[in-house]
Amino acid sequence: MFPKDGINVPQIRFKGFTEAWEKRKLVSLCEKFTDGDWIESKDQSDYGVRLIQTGNVGVAEYLDKSDIKKWISEETFERLNCEEVLPGDILISRLPEPAGRACIVPFLGTKMITAVDCTIVRTSEDCYNKFLLQFLSSQQYFNVVNNYLAGGTRQRISRSNLADIDVPIPKEKKEQELIGNYFEKLDILIAQYQRNLEKLKNLKKAFLEKMFV
Numbered sequence: 010m011f012p013k014d015g016i017n018v019p020q021i022r023f024k025g026f027t028e029a030w031e032k033r034k035l036v037s038l039c040e041k042f043t044d045g046d047w048i049e050s051k052d053q054s055d056y057g058v059r060l061i062q063t064g065n066v067g068v069a070e071y072l073d074k075s076d077i078k079k080w081i082s083e084e085t086f087e088r089l090n091c092e093e094v095l096p097g098d099i100l101i102s103r104l105p106e107p108a109g110r111a112c113i114v115p116f117l118g119t120k121m122i123t124a125v126d127c128t129i130v131r132t133s134e135d136c137y138n139k140f141l142l143q144f145l146s147s148q149q150y151f152n153v154v155n156n157y158l159a160g161g162t163r164q165r166i167s168r169s170n171l172a173d174i175d176v177p178i179p180k181e182k183k184e185q186e187l188i189g190n191y192f193e194k195l196d197i198l199i200a201q202y203q204r205n206l207e208k209l210k211n212l213k214k215a216f217l218e219k220m221f222v
Contacts, residue, residue, distance in 0.1 A: 019177075026184045036172035038141060041098075041131035044168055045123035046091045054082040061094060061114065061123040066102040069146040069196055071112045086122065092129060094121040099130035099138055101145065103165045109154035111145035113138060128168050137182055139189030144176055 017029040036042045048060055060079040065072050081091070094100070096116040101109060104126045111130075114121065123129060132138045144150055153174055158164040179185050 023187050028180055030177050030179050032175045032177055035174045035176050038133055038136040038176060039130050040133045041129060042172060043092055043129050045125050045127045046089060047125045048081060052081055052085050054080045056080050057082040058086045058120045058122055059117060061121055063102040063104050063124060063126050066100050066110055066112050068110045069142055071115050091122045094123050094129055097138060099142055101128040101130060104163060107151060108158055108166050109151060111142055113142055128171055137185040137189050139193050140185035143189055143192045
């Protein structure tokens with residue numbers, strides 16, 4: 010779907026679109042491109058502002074893990090001058106696994122911030138967030154990220170290197186929307202099948218345990 014290097018049109022595309030795609034730096038597609046906040050254990054609270062962590066960021070999906078929910082108070086939010094995360098923002102985890110994975114933040118019914126190892130991406134008016142998410146989930150993108158990884162045991166990509174990544178993108182936002190929405194439906198369908206598969210595996214396991222005593 011995304012044009013390869015040296016090519017400015019994809020191999021397949023929706024009917025009615027013929028204009029060449031362009032390449033834009035990731036940061037140029039954003040009205041906000043910044044890291045989350047450095048939150049220490051002493052800053053955390055039992056309620057207040059939700060702290061979204063790298064463990065909540067899956068590949069094109071938000072992972073609502075109840076065992077890792079953390080919070081800070083409103084007073085701490087103000088004192089540390091935290092950056093608020095909004096529903097519809099994209100979070101990119103700069104830590105593995107894999108580094109560079111991204112998700113769209115859903116509506117959680119509460120004020121939100123994120124950890125310092127997540128980059129907050131708020132797309133500009135000419136970029137559809139669901140289209141950008143699909144690029145940030147492609148193998149083409151992860152290949153670029155892997156070339157930038159640096160560090161010791163837990164390699165990561167820097168925000169400046171993320172910002173410099175080329176994004177192939179249609180000039181027409183309508184084409185972006187069609188692509189983003191199409192792949193979102195596929196992601197939902199895949200997730201449903203995966204849940205059903207897991208249920209069947211558990212059912213088989215339960216039957217086997219009862220059958221062979």
